[in-house]
Amino acid sequence: MGERQSRLRRIAGDAGVKAWVQLIQTGLSSSVQDRGRKGHRSAGMAVSGYLDARLADCANALVGNLEPSVELRGQSAAKASSLACLEMVALGPSIMARGAPVKLAIAGELLRPATLTDERGQTRSVPAWQSFVLQPGQTLAVGAMESVAYLAVQGGWDVAPVMGSRSTHVRSGVGAAHGYTLKAGDTLPCLPAQDLDLAKLASPWRACFAHAVGLAGAAADGAKRHASEWRVRVMPGPQEDHFDAASLTRFYSEGFSVSAERDRMGMRLGCEPLRHTSASYAEIVSEAVVPGSIQVPANGQPVVLLADAQTVGGYPKIATVISADLPLLAHACTGAKLHFVRVDAQQARAALLERERQWQAWALTLREVVVNADLGMIDTERLYSANLISGMSAEP
């Protein structure tokens, strides 16, 4: 945890104030995630973690969860936060703040703004992409979203790490706050809000981000439509030689539709079955796989593995999604079409560096307007006068 975060905790501790939120309704599937549980694949433990790490980083940034800058090759570089977010899929939860006010923000595409209900039953809208305070006794109902969105709290969700991470491996229940995905009545500990007004940050970040994930037509008033065709870059194989030539041609020319069979472990794609070179090539001797592996079992229907996927597999892999494009998979909804584009290692690296550069430009601009980084205080005058568009590329 960064020094700033530990100082925030000491402040909260000194005041003896505890804060937490209570789950009133879970939504479809909400789980606590962070950057993942690395180093345990040889024990069969998946890395898990965010389906879209950069989107979660946005949510964290919006509530001031920023790690101290690091020096990278002589330049100041932003470091993504290691604090946990609540990952929400399709339909978000309803939560109530308890104990003390909490500072929250949502990053993602909500179908309509979230609803904040106060103690008297009065409601107001809270859109995504801006931070706000939830007072004890107030409720936030997140509602429906295009795909995946993240709910961050200032100071991070304070659930106990398991095997070094707060990520939830839904299949085995490892790391879950109270078991598997969150249930009504569960509580999530966090920190009381520090004085930090980021209310006006919404549009520039969202516009930049929307482009980065290929969202079509993101407009200022929130009207948007998720892309229905996605370009997904892949490196071939490692078992490309297990497929006949016609199937390989089809793989790189046709669109593959995302079926309703999807979860954090993987997504099944619908298509005319792909064909292996022979029946015996429909299986391989089990070996390690990665998130992004595209397995094709005997039935010829590809399955793209995601964060919670098993660590090994016995099916041939026709291609592997590059790291830079993994987050796109989180946002391709049922019925969307994936078009696979073949790239090599150099191109994969260039794509990753470009995503990193976008994040750096964006996060560093945010840092410039946050003074007294230790307490996350913001210089609002500087914020309004800063040209927030400069340094952020709108190129996808």
Added chain:
Amino acid sequence: MTQWRLREQGDSALTLELGRSIDDALVERVHAVAQAIVKAIAQDSRLREVSDVVCGFATVSVHFDPLLTDVSSLSTALHELACSTGSQPMQGRTWRLPLCMDERLAPDVQHLCEHAGLSAFEVGERLQALRLRVCMIGFMPGFAYMSGVPQTLAMPRLAVPRKAVAARSVAIAGSMCGVYPFESPGGWNLIGRTPVLMFDPRRPQPSLLAAADTVCWQLVGLEEYGLLEQRWASGKVDCEELLETQV
């Protein structure tokens, strides 16, 4: 045995393919190479960003941070290690794990007896005499693929997998034996249950078993199984108790 290929798995992993089959000698070579790589991570800066080394039956995969890794120098390092490492791994630990074959815990025992043409008692004796080798861990956290089930006891997996297999069920498919650490769907033949927590995230080493370990079964009756299960649930068992002591 000195042939290998290095393949990319996207931009975040490399797989050293040491063979394409399942056999004991190849498994040993896999373990030897994996151990050499793990040792080299601390000593060779080209492996600094490697986060995981994962054994397959015939492969060793290396997972790394794609942003921070120079893949070509990592590849060179892996080729050097594959070249300089022999085929004899360090032996892992040897475990003696309790196994209860009561039919109420093991729905496929009867089927196993019929398949083997042996009584339950004889099957139990054969199982206790086995020294199973852990080839790799995967499928679920703590699930060990163990080779060494003899032909007599080897049964093909179920045509239709069960939707829910009880946690800690001991199972056989072909010449492999495994233990389901959690309740999960499963297509292997259930021939017993163990009270041992095969995976516990609270332990310093959450998975009891690791590649290159040896496992022997110790039969226990239903009553003793129940008592052991309670001891494990209460957290009062030290895994070290299960290590086979040297004679």
